[in-house]
Amino acid sequence: MALLKISEPGGKATQPAHHLAVGIDLGTTNSLVAASCGGGVKPLPDAEGRYLLPSVVQYRENQPPLVGAQAKFNTATDPANTIVSVKRLLGKSLSELTALGHFLPYQFDANRDDSSPAIVTVAGIKDPVRVSADILAELARRAEHCLKGKLEGAVITVPAYFDDAQRQQTKDAAALAGLNVLRLLNEPTAAAVAYGLDSQDQGNIIVFDLGGGTFDVSLLSLQKGVFEVLATGGDTNLGGDDFDRLLADWIRSQANSGNELDAAATIRLLHLANDAKHRLSDAATIDLTYQQWSGEINNEQFAELCDDLIKKTINTCRRVLRDAAMTVADIDNIILVGGATRMPVIREAVTRFFEKQPLTELDPDKIVAIGAGIQADVLIGNKSAENFLLLDVNPLSLGIETMGELVEKIIPRNTTIPVAKAQEFTTFKDGQTIMSLHVVQGERELVKDCRSLARFELRGIPPMVAGAAKIRVRFQVDADGLLGVSAEELSTGKMAEIQVKPSYGLNADAIEQMLQSSQDHAHADMEARALKEAQLEATQLIDAMNSARKIDGELLTEAESERIMDAVSQLQNEIASGNSNQIHALTERLNRVSGDFAARRMDLHIGKALRGESIEAVEKSAD
Ligand code: ADP
Ligand code: MG
Secondary structure (H helix, E strand, O other): OOOEEEEEOOOOOOOOOOOOEEEEEOOOOEEEEEEEOOOOEEEOOOOOOOOOEEOEEEOOOOOOOEEOHHHHHOOOOOOOOEEEOHHHOOOOOHHHHHHHOOOOOOEEOOOOOOOOOOEEEOOEEEOHHHHHHHHHHHHHHHHHHHHOOOOOEEEEEEOOOOOHHHHHHHHHHHHHOOOOEEEEEEHHHHHHHHOOHHHOOEEEEEEEEEOOOOEEEEEEEEEOOEEEEEEEEEEOOOOHHHHHHHHHHHHHHHOOOOOOOOHHHHHHHHHHHHHHHHHHOOOOEEEEEEOOEEEEEEHHHHHHHOHHHHHHHHHHHHHHHHHOOOOHHHOOEEEEEOHHHHOHHHHHHHHHHHOOOOEOOOOOOOHHHHHHHHHHHHHOOOOOOOEEEEEOEOOOOEEEEEOOOEEEEEEOOOOEOOEEEEEEEOOOOOOOOOEEEEEEEOOOOEHHHOEEEEEEEEOOOOOOOOOOOOEEEEEEEOOOOOEEEEEEEOOOOOEEEEEEOOOOOOOHHHHHHHHHHHHHOHHHHHHHHHHHHHHHHHHHHHHHHHHHHHHHHHHOOHHHHHHHHHHHHHHHHHHOOOOHHHHHHHHHHHHHHOHHHHHHHHHHHHHHHHOOOOHHHHHHHHO
16 A cells, blocks of 8 residues: 655645654664654654664563563563564464464463454553554653653654555554554655655655565655655565574684574674674674684675675565566665665665665664654644645545446545546436436445445436437545545536545444455356346347337338347346346347348438438437
């Protein structure tokens, strides 16, 4: 699901009071909060001056949970109550989590149903929303302390690939933490905003995000202030921590330390490797000491050691370009995001592949929070120069009821908004002057299985034969997700319109359910649609045949007339049967037996038309 951003230059300038709003990067490994303070949006530090809050929560008996560095430190001694990487659990069922194959040292509550896993801790049962809320609450406390006031709103970032359930749970967590969510913002979009790329007219941007345990590449296209995610790729099991593990193995092999390590020793070694990795970002060669061994390692050796991991990230970039049918030459900017992109080995590989220097002026692990902070500032009304709107995509298809209670989808699900689409329809009956329009939402083929949004009528259609009128139905979803539907009869310009809020009363669960049911019923729906279409075609043919006989009956012999009547009545009887093949066969038969009659009519009317009479005039005069 893509989030995009629209800038409307020339918005009215107002001078509102300063409101407190923050941007929050709720990361798998680390989280941050940023806000506008003293000129520009900056990340906010904790009392010890640290910006990154490790996304780790330790639950304790009769005490509030411990969030951040101290909790991370306690992971080794209290793994069952110390929740790390909770972002991986958001919006997932227990069976999905098990299938992902992550090592989860927690005891999941057996009394919950599969769709809402929760962890048993010494402080009670905690679901992923609760754990995320505890991280968010910690950041909110920090922000209120720094900004000396009550927060009025927050923009929270999510990966571009997050689905509805993951987004909804992120929102739920924020609500539980007492935050007013102004918007969820895609992480890559936030990165582009932090670099001010949104003020450019157009461009293609690669956001290369290598965090602690996840890797995401997004290709954003910017057109007149609107960001669109064109392609995403990545690996949810690849991050800076994998580089730590390789380095740790290397150190152990250098030190010839053969014996098995216990959990605490493993964590100590990983810390050593992590520290070494960080030092390699600032120096070409570093010294290392482990047990009795001392030695050194340089970035070239490190690059060789991690060659497979580096290649994996570059192959993902290649794939993302291919998915968007682009080449490196099409890319205008590359943004490095995530602490692990500080590694020179990564920077070099990215520069080599894209044949261009990536943007690196901003701290890669703070960019996302800064971009979110900038948006929060705008959305809360502090920034008045431009009027920004952040947009979602349309989560469910929007369409219109057509004959036979079928749904014609006009705006398919996942279309980025704002969007406008039009389609032409026609009348079903001769002389029809009113058309009633029924606007529906959902993925199913039949109206009864979709959600009814609104009904309205277009009146004053000039009487014409069925199929001659041209009615243009236009669907427009605006920046706030508001749907406007208009119907216009093209010859007279007669118009009717209506406005609806498609998301009204719909929550993520309901959306999920609607999508699920469309998958469950895909086959049955197709059959139902085929039947309705066959019935419709048959009814139309019978109507056309009856009116043709009324007008040009004298062109038929007695025998022909009987054959046609017989075919009509057989078809008429079959329509209600529910057997679409049979209806098709009898429709064909009626077409066949009336073929000569149709040809004779055609000759006659072409003759008349050549003499200056239109077919419509002829048909009208017969009524
Ligand atoms: P996430 O987005 O997953 O929450 P971050 O963006 O905070 O994670 O990235 C964390 C990763 O960045 C860790 O693996 C950490 O070791 C790595 N990292 C942080 N600083 C540096 C550095 N100076 N050099 C190399 N790696 C770093
Ligand atoms: Mg991140």
